[in-house]
Amino acid sequence: MKKKERLEEYVVFGLGEEYYGVKINSLERILSNDYVRYVPNTLEIVEGIVHNEEQIIPIINLKKKFKLKKQEKVNYNSYIIVYKQNNQPLGFYVDHLYESLETQEEIRSENNYIPETILPYTEGVLHFQKDKEKEILIVLDLNKISI
Amino acid sequence: MNINKLIEIFKSELKEEIEDFSRTTLEMNEGSVTKEQLENIFINVHTIKGSSITLYNNILKKNEKKYSNIASNLKIISNLTHDFEDFLEILKNDNNFLKKEEIKHILKFEEIIFEIQENFEESNSELLDKEAKTLISKIKKINKKQLKRYFYEITLSEEEFDEEYKHVQLSILYNEIKNKYKDYVFNPTEEEVLQEKNFKEIFIQLNTEENEEEVSKFLNSREDIKEAKLIPYIQKPININEQEAVLNKKDHPNKKRTNKTSKKTILKIEPDRIDDVLKHTSQIVVLKNNLNELVESIHLNDEDFLEQKIEELKNMIFGDLNTYVDFLQESVLKIRMTPLEQLFFPLRRDIRKISEEYNKELILETIGSSTEIDKTILDELPDVLLHLVRNSICHGIETPKEREEKRKDPKGKIRIEAKHEKNMVTLSITDDGKGIDIEKIKEIALNKNFITKNIVETLSEEEIIDLIFISGLSSTEKVNQYSGRGVGMNAVRKKIENLKGSIKISTKKDKGTKIKISLPLTTSIIQAIIAKINNDYFTFPTTQVEEVLHLDKRKIKTVSEQEVFLLRDKEIPIIFSQDFFNLNNEEKQDKLFLKIIVLRSSNTLYGFTIDEYLGQQNIVVKNLGILSGKTKGISGSNILGDGSISLIVDTNSITETFKKTNIQ
Numbered sequence: 001m002k003k004k005e006r007l008e009e010y011v012v013f014g015l016g017e018e019y020y021g022v023k024i025n026s027l028e029r030i031l032s033n034d035y036v037r038y039v040p041n042t043l044e045i046v047e048g049i050v051h052n053e054e055q056i057i058p059i060i061n062l063k064k065k066f067k068l069k070k071q072e073k074v075n076y077n078s079y080i081i082v083y084k085q086n087n088q089p090l091g092f093y094v095d096h097l098y099e100s101l102e103t104q105e106e107i108r109s110e111n112n113y114i115p116e117t118i119l120p121y122t123e124g125v126l127h128f129q130k131d132k133e134k135e136i137l138i139v140l141d142l143n144k145i146s147i
Numbered sequence: 148m149n150i151n152k153l154i155e156i157f158k159s160e161l162k163e164e165i166e167d168f169s170r171t172t173l174e175m176n177e178g179s180v181t182k183e184q185l186e187n188i189f190i191n192v193h194t195i196k197g198s199s200i201t202l203y204n205n206i207l208k209k210n211e212k213k214y215s216n217i218a219s220n221l222k223i224i225s226n227l228t229h230d231f232e233d234f235l236e237i238l239k240n241d242n243n244f245l246k247k248e249e250i251k252h253i254l255k256f257e258e259i260i261f262e263i264q265e266n267f268e269e270s271n272s273e274l275l276d277k278e279a280k281t282l283i284s285k286i287k288k289i290n291k292k293q294l295k296r297y298f299y300e301i302t303l304s305e306e307e308f309d310e311e312y313k314h315v316q317l318s319i320l321y322n323e324i325k326n327k328y329k330d331y332v333f334n335p336t337e338e339e340v341l342q343e344k345n346f347k348e349i350f351i352q353l354n355t356e357e358n359e360e361e362v363s364k365f366l367n368s369r370e371d372i373k374e375a376k377l378i379p380y381i382q383k384p385i386n387i388n389e390q391e392a393v394l395n396k397k398d399h400p401n402k403k404r405t406n407k408t409s410k411k412t413i414l415k416i417e418p419d420r421i422d423d424v425l426k427h428t429s430q431i432v433v434l435k436n437n438l439n440e441l442v443e444s445i446h447l448n449d450e451d452f453l454e455q456k457i458e459e460l461k462n463m464i465f466g467d468l469n470t471y472v473d474f475l476q477e478s479v480l481k482i483r484m485t486p487l488e489q490l491f492f493p494l495r496r497d498i499r500k501i502s503e504e505y506n507k508e509l510i511l512e513t514i515g516s517s518t519e520i521d522k523t524i525l526d527e528l529p530d531v532l533l534h535l536v537r538n539s540i541c542h543g544i545e546t547p548k549e550r551e552e553k554r555k556d557p558k559g560k561i562r563i564e565a566k567h568e569k570n571m572v573t574l575s576i577t578d579d580g581k582g583i584d585i586e587k588i589k590e591i592a593l594n595k596n597f598i599t600k601n602i603v604e605t606l607s608e609e610e611i612i613d614l615i616f617i618s619g620l621s622s623t624e625k626v627n628q629y630s631g632r633g634v635g636m637n638a639v640r641k642k643i644e645n646l647k648g649s650i651k652i653s654t655k656k657d658k659g660t661k662i663k664i665s666l667p668l669t670t671s672i673i674q675a676i677i678a679k680i681n682n683d684y685f686t687f688p689t690t691q692v693e694e695v696l697h698l699d700k701r702k703i704k705t706v707s708e709q710e711v712f713l714l715r716d717k718e719i720p721i722i723f724s725q726d727f728f729n730l731n732n733e734e735k736q737d738k739l740f741l742k743i744i745v746l747r748s749s750n751t752l753y754g755f756t757i758d759e760y761l762g763q764q765n766i767v768v769k770n771l772g773i774l775s776g777k778t779k780g781i782s783g784s785n786i787l788g789d790g791s792i793s794l795i796v797d798t799n800s801i802t803e804t805f806k807k808t809n810i811q
Contacts, residue, residue: 056769
């Protein structure tokens, strides 16, 4: 297994039963269950907007973006991850937020099973240890996730 | 300094001079020409000439190949300014009113120089050179009388050694010269001599038909003159410093330049306004301290004083805090306020140009140029205003002949008026032209299939006028540089409505057209109506709201499946908010009344249903960030007192969708 020279820290979250991760320095903040204002007449993936520190942050539903059909509903009582897209804030719901992951492992980019609906937004997958079980998470490239 | 830098400096100087020049010529357009005005433009021309020759001779001559475009432009400028100076000189001496022809030459000169300045790095020589040459030949014809200019450097005779006597000598000399010649410039000026100011050198400029010999003879025969030396002027244009010293210093443009409003990108703020902000800020700081003290002094056990203290606290918050914050808000907003004058000024040049193009004669009247509006709004307006004025000139104002036939003043009149009206700025553009031809609009709309014959019959006059806001409708057959493409009015309305304003047109055949634009004072804080729809908050900018009313459901009529109601005899279509925003229609249907907010989009009114009216307030507009432009019917948001988010309704897109479904 290839190893990176230094540790990389990932924020690990769950959409449904699946694990996803983003590099910790690529995100702005994590909001806990906030008041989200529904916005009519907009894109289907947009859940609404929140007001945080004098900024309006649009919130999207990643499951809809990735066309994860099995469980489209998000856990609205969980968290919102906020990052900057083109210098403007954008957030998405996660169903679960796990402990962050520090690893030296390289991201594996060669895989042939990730569907076309998600692939463009990913950097690859990582293996990690969770509750003595080896799990796989998809590393997302937030720069590529827009509305 | 490198050459490019010098060119840049020259360009900005040229721009300033020509702007200054047009400032004067604009006044000429509207009345008689004074000597002072001619003097002013003379100085501009002189400065342009001086700096263009310096730039060319000192720098570009060696690099002419590399800077061939600029060099040839400079040549045009220096040739033209040279002859133009002579021309102005003659005009200055001619005490009669300027002939129309002569004013035309002045304007043509301005146009050519302006053109060159705009495209300074490009090669536009051929056409412009030709134009310049035509102009030169024209003004040379006027030069017949051939007044000559002489510049003399004077050395006073030194009979007395008393310094003060110099002034006496000089004023005697000046009087002698004044008796003989009508046109002269003295340096030091007469005033300076009277005030006994120190001077080193004496220069005089004389304009006369006399030849060199006669003038020299006259001067040298004066008692007080030891020597009067003729300085060659036109033949040696490179000695710019010398020439500039000769120029009457009082009139030198450099002096004026310091007072001029500078580049557009810089926001100039009067110190008073900053002081206001500081004053109100310090009031709030003091209040903060008072509040802290008061809150600390509250002990819950202390029942006797508790009530009293809470009362005090209430007073501070509801009284002082509210007032101070309002003051602060107002003073901060004022910082960005800019007078509309900045908008009117450049417009004049365009108007003159367009009216010449169409052979129409115009008087432009601007009222309320000191009215202030937020800089961000102001910056959006020049295009809008220009477009509307173009329309007035091209389509509204008739030719002088037509006007005379209609027994109107052959000169058309366009009036632009700005004023404050209830927290808004209204800008109206009125012309006394032929008005909008309603039949023609109908015809074109039908021909271009914007509308069907059945519908056209049902439309009111106002609604037909509204059709000109549809993209692609143009009532001129000819498309030219200025108008006729028909995309304009659509863009104008969009721009105004994006600024949360509204536009309204009224017209009367052969009497003229009036376009009234209402704009909020600022874009960041606007007055708005808050309403509830399906338990969520929505905001309507007051500038776009006509009124809010209760409507008895029985009064709703259905016309071709569209619900309408009558408001003072006008049919108002109803748009159901739940339908428009695709919300669940959970409202109970058994209510007897509908709450309706009447929105204005150009000339047309629409009723928009709401569930609850929560009143008016000043709101701070927040945009939707990455979502901007991706939400139909919503243009932004604002935060209410309790932290909840209200969405600002974009009336423009509501009416737009409505029109699409109905008209097409």
